[in-house]
Amino acid sequence: MTAQASHTAIGPGSAIGALVPRMTQICGPDGVLTDPAQLATYECDGLTAHRCSPGLVVLPTTAEQVAAIVSTCAGAKIPFVARGSGTGLSGGALPRAEGVLIVTSRMRSIIMIDQHSRRAIVEPGVTNLSVSKAAEPFGLFYAPDPSSQVVCSVGGNVAENSGGAHCLKHGFTVHHVTGLEIVTPEGELTWLGDGTGAAPGYDLVGAFTGSEGTLGIVTKIVVKLTRIPEAVTTLLAAFRTMGAGGAAVSAIIGSGIVPGAIEMMDALAIEAAEAAVACRYPEGAGAVLIVELDGPADDVGRETAIVRAICEREGAYEIRAAHDAAERAAIWTGRKSAFAAVGRISPAYIVQDGVVPRTALPEVLDRIAELSAASGVRVANVFHAGDGNLHPLVLFDDGQPGAEAAAEEVSGAILDLCISHGGSITGEHGVGVDKARYMPKMFGPGDLDTMQLLRCAFDPAGLCNPGKIFPTPRLCGEVPGVRREPHPLVASGELEQF
Amino acid sequence: MPDGSAMTADAVPDVLAKACSEVRSAKPDDAVAGVVPRFVAHPADVAEAAATMGAAASLGLTAVPRGAGTRLAWGVPPASCDLVVDTLRLNRVLEHAAGDLVVRVQAGVGLDQLAGVLAEAGQRLALDPPPSRGPATDGARADTIGGVLATGAAGPLRLRYGTPRDLAIGITVVRADGTVASSGGKVVKNVAGYDLGKLFAGSYGTLGLIAEAAFRLHPLPGAASFVTRDAASIDTAHAAIAAAAGSPLAPSAAELDRPGRQAPISVGVLLEGDPEGVAERSRRMAELLGGGASVSAVRPAWWGRGAATDGTLIRIAFWAAELAGVLRGVDAAASAAGLDPAVSGSAAAGVIYVAVDERAAPAAVAQFVLAVRAAVGNPASAHPSRGSAVVLHAPAQVRAAVDMWGPVPALGLMRAVKNQFDPGHRMAPGRFAGGI
Numbered sequence: 064m065t066a067q068a069s070h071t072a073i074g075p076g077s078a079i080g081a082l083v084p085r086m087t088q089i090c091g092p093d094g095v096l097t098d099p100a101q102l103a104t105y106e107c108d109g110l111t112a113h114r115c116s117p118g119l120v121v122l123p124t125t126a127e128q129v130a131a132i133v134s135t136c137a138g139a140k141i142p143f144v145a146r147g148s149g150t151g152l153s154g155g156a157l158p159r160a161e162g163v164l165i166v167t168s169r170m171r172s173i174i175m176i177d178q179h180s181r182r183a184i185v186e187p188g189v190t191n192l193s194v195s196k197a198a199e200p201f202g203l204f205y206a207p208d209p210s211s212q213v214v215c216s217v218g219g220n221v222a223e224n225s226g227g228a229h230c231l232k233h234g235f236t237v238h239h240v241t242g243l244e245i246v247t248p249e250g251e252l253t254w255l256g257d258g259t260g261a262a263p264g265y266d267l268v269g270a271f272t273g274s275e276g277t278l279g280i281v282t283k284i285v286v287k288l289t290r291i292p293e294a295v296t297t298l299l300a301a302f303r304t305m306g307a308g309g310a311a312v313s314a315i316i317g318s319g320i321v322p323g324a325i326e327m328m329d330a331l332a333i334e335a336a337e338a339a340v341a342c343r344y345p346e347g348a349g350a351v352l353i354v355e356l357d358g359p360a361d362d363v364g365r366e367t368a369i370v371r372a373i374c375e376r377e378g379a380y381e382i383r384a385a386h387d388a389a390e391r392a393a394i395w396t397g398r399k400s401a402f403a404a405v406g407r408i409s410p411a412y413i414v415q416d417g418v419v420p421r422t423a424l425p426e427v428l429d430r431i432a433e434l435s436a437a438s439g440v441r442v443a444n445v446f447h448a449g450d451g452n453l454h455p456l457v458l459f460d461d462g463q464p465g466a467e468a469a470a471e472e473v474s475g476a477i478l479d480l481c482i483s484h485g486g487s488i489t490g491e492h493g494v495g496v497d498k499a500r501y502m503p504k505m506f507g508p509g510d511l512d513t514m515q516l517l518r519c520a521f522d523p524a525g526l527c528n529p530g531k532i533f534p535t536p537r538l539c540g541e542v543p544g545v546r547r548e549p550h551p552l553v554a555s556g557e558l559e560q561f
Numbered sequence: 562m563p564d565g566s567a568m569t570a571d572a573v574p575d576v577l578a579k580a581c582s583e584v585r586s587a588k589p590d591d592a593v594a595g596v597v598p599r600f601v602a603h604p605a606d607v608a609e610a611a612a613t614m615g616a617a618a619s620l621g622l623t624a625v626p627r628g629a630g631t632r633l634a635w636g637v638p639p640a641s642c643d644l645v646v647d648t649l650r651l652n653r654v655l656e657h658a659a660g661d662l663v664v665r666v667q668a669g670v671g672l673d674q675l676a677g678v679l680a681e682a683g684q685r686l687a688l689d690p691p692p693s694r695g696p697a698t699d700g701a702r703a704d705t706i707g708g709v710l711a712t713g714a715a716g717p718l719r720l721r722y723g724t725p726r727d728l729a730i731g732i733t734v735v736r737a738d739g740t741v742a743s744s745g746g747k748v749v750k751n752v753a754g755y756d757l758g759k760l761f762a763g764s765y766g767t768l769g770l771i772a773e774a775a776f777r778l779h780p781l782p783g784a785a786s787f788v789t790r791d792a793a794s795i796d797t798a799h800a801a802i803a804a805a806a807g808s809p810l811a812p813s814a815a816e817l818d819r820p821g822r823q824a825p826i827s828v829g830v831l832l833e834g835d836p837e838g839v840a841e842r843s844r845r846m847a848e849l850l851g852g853g854a855s856v857s858a859v860r861p862a863w864w865g866r867g868a869a870t871d872g873t874l875i876r877i878a879f880w881a882a883e884l885a886g887v888l889r890g891v892d893a894a895a896s897a898a899g900l901d902p903a904v905s906g907s908a909a910a911g912v913i914y915v916a917v918d919e920r921a922a923p924a925a926v927a928q929f930v931l932a933v934r935a936a937v938g939n940p941a942s943a944h945p946s947r948g949s950a951v952v953l954h955a956p957a958q959v960r961a962a963v964d965m966w967g968p969v970p971a972l973g974l975m976r977a978v979k980n981q982f983d984p985g986h987r988m989a990p991g992r993f994a995g996g997i
Contacts, residue, residue: 269759513742
């Protein structure tokens with residue numbers, strides 16, 4: 064679905080135009096964009112199928128400015144949407160024509176690194192990879208590593224609960240965030256958590272992470288840093304068939320080894336990567352597997368030998384091992400370029416993101432192949448095999464009438480497959496606007512209603528990134544509190560009773 | 562409404578009896594932190610649990626969920642408790658997908674029961690919560706999944722594997738009004754919708770009843786090794802813990818234990834994995850720890866006991882670099898209050914437990930708690946607070962004299978969450994932080 068909004072002129076008479084003087088006061092003249100041509104550059108995030116020029120763009124540099132912006136929006140009942148680097152793949156940062164887009168890209172300082180607590184405090188616009196670079200002199204790194212880590216922002220990672228190839232072993236953003244300073248949808252600046260990961264009270268850090276910008280705007284993040292592993296080995300194994308590659312994955316997991324990453328590509332994805340970046344994967348491969356092992360040197364050496372033996376047993380006809388950064392980069396080149404590379408073999412494509420239990424992968428891949436054969440729509444498969452996270456690339460020619468619709472149909476059918484196999488409609492790209500309509504297929508009305516209680520607690524007015532995640536917004540009614548017998552300290556006035 | 566604290570047995574209302582196949586009048590030993598309920602319901606399945614909660618809502622009953630009851634004394638006593646909803650009949654392991662390293666269980670499944678099922682496939686749920694109170698015993702393993710989730714209880718393995726919220730990948734809850742709701746699922750990688758599991762983990766029953774949960778599993782390690790040494794001073798212990806945590810030897814846990822202020826501090830590091838690798842890493846870890854560190858496959862007696870006590874148990878969370886400062890703060894506070902607490906816990910992960918003898922004067926304990934809080938952080942500051950000290954359980958007179966939870970960041974938002982999930986404030990009212 065493509066929604067191309069027309070540009071409405073921002074005049075002092077419009078609701079949004081009336082905000083311009085105040086926003087300029089808050090952010091300075093260079094922190095407010097009103098020119099339609101400039102606004103248009105923010106019309107979409109990494110998912111270009113959904114577009115809408117924002118009513119106004121603001122570029123704050125401090126948390127206090129964000130709070131003032133949100134307060135202003137809340138007071139005027141104008142919706143607002145936060146955006147980091149704009150690399151999201153579900154339209155989570157799709158602007159509103161009648162709303163304000165709050166871009167955090169100018170808030171990019173790494174406030175502190177505490178080596179011995181293994182923590183850093185960063186601003187939301189800091190890029191993911193720069194946290195690891197700053198931590199490297201201390202022997203530490205920031206574990207979540209989405210493919211876009213060179214440009215994507217930590218604030219955006221928090222909103223999306225971003226993963227990455229290595230989350231199989233190291234976990235997602237939510238496992239590496241221990242404190243958040245946020246601006247609530249009502250404009251209040253507050254901390255969630257205290258950086259320890261064991262703060263008293265509800266785990267609002269955990270609940271906020273992955274809420275796709277609907278519960279507030281993050282202005283500072285306390286992240287956990289992880290010890291850089293002593294050794295890393297990357298293996299590339301080529302198989303004649305996907306079935307053989309899949310069997311190797313099952314055997315590796317079954318052996319009790321938890322690799323840092325297990326990635327798989329099929330023949331079509333390999334073809335695209337060869338065309339784009341000449342990654343020189345072994346010829347004739349029906350599937351390549353990339354297995355990365357990290358940890359203490361002695362263990363990695365032993366595990367590498369085991370993985371190698373398993374791959375050989377399952378029919379790998381060529382295995383390469385990387386032992387240094389350059390060799391590792393050569394192996395990863397093809398995998399990391401896979402999404403963009405598909406552009407070399409198809410005029411247009413849809414990047415899908417679904418999850419199935421890992422053991423269901425062979426069957427689901429067969430079903431995808433059947434879908435592809437029946438519809439004539441080509442599908443290239445790239446996936447995080449270790450955790451069953453599929454990224455089918457559904458190819459089509461946007462010059463052909465009806466081709467996009469056919470591709471969309473296949474793409475949607477793949478999500479149905481994921482749901483029917485007990486999986487998920489998104490493993491890491493988020494729901495955003497793109498998949499809100501699939502939420503009722505995965506969750507019942509009671510589930511969606513209950514999730515939205517959290518939304519109502521944070522954003523009763525429904526102004527913070529509205530229209531995302533949930534197909535049907537819940538009305539947030541006022542709720543009465545009931546007081547009961549007080550604690551002795553309450554009675555004496557020393558403690559507040561809720 | 563009849564007085565909930567009356568010792569005479571109440572007749573079970575029809576609505577409740579119809580909702581649940583096993584409901585009875587409460588007995589004195591059903592008390593929740595001293596508050597005797599009127600009724601106890603033992604639902605047989607999630608549908609009955611939902612009907613029970615719905616009936617409680619229609620009758621306006623306050624309710625407290627209960628598993629094995631091992632941590633029922635944690636938190637502030639409820640302001641009111643008409644009904645205990647006991648989960649022990651919800652004891653089915655619903656699905657163990659060994660190939661996917663995932664398990665789905667009902668809330669009343671015991672950790673011990675689950676460990677047995679998982680071990681058959683060479684797997685485990687990497688949670689080892691300390692015993693809830695009293696001397697360290699195997700009784701802690703009676704803990705139910707629901708109770709461990711609801712209290713966020715975690716032991717030494719938290720350094721490597723985190724706490725229940727980190728391992729839960731899906732949850733099914735029954736809301737205060739009886740609505741059944743799920744989030745997450747049974748795949749590890751999943752970002753569809755809000756994560757109710759995070760919200761309910763550590764919520765002490767104040768948002769609803771945890772009915773089912775799914776967890777990520779890990780392979781059972783082939784070998785485990787404990788590298789231990791004694792440290793004569795706080796600084797030596799701190800240095801040893803920091804060396805372990807900062808090492809590339811992938812420790813699963815790094816703990817310390819000190820039974821009293823004059824005793825030396827025991828430092829221990831757990832290494833797990835392939836037997837050959839563990840042997841090699843143990844050798845290297847012993848060198849790093851220094852002080853004649855020894856290596857053993859046998860767990861030290863003090864390991865993971867979390868300073869178990871029938872007295873006052875305090876959990877301190879802090880930034881790991883502050884370990885020495887926190888220990889000195891505890892000592893100074895103890896000295897000023899005339900106490901000699903035991904200290905034990907996951908020092909490298911920034912969580913330690915402090916146990917004060919049950920005979921200590923309530924006023925002295927209250928003074929101690931305030932001084933410890935002052936030493937570990939100030940949540941009211943604009944910068945992130947650097948820590949907290951929560952009183953997990955305490956004798957009645959101590960409970961009456963202290964604010965058990967202490968200052969809590971974002972209390973306003975927490976109250977808003979409570980109001981949404983439990984607008985009648987019927988779920989474990991007053992048990993939680995900030996009077997929630």
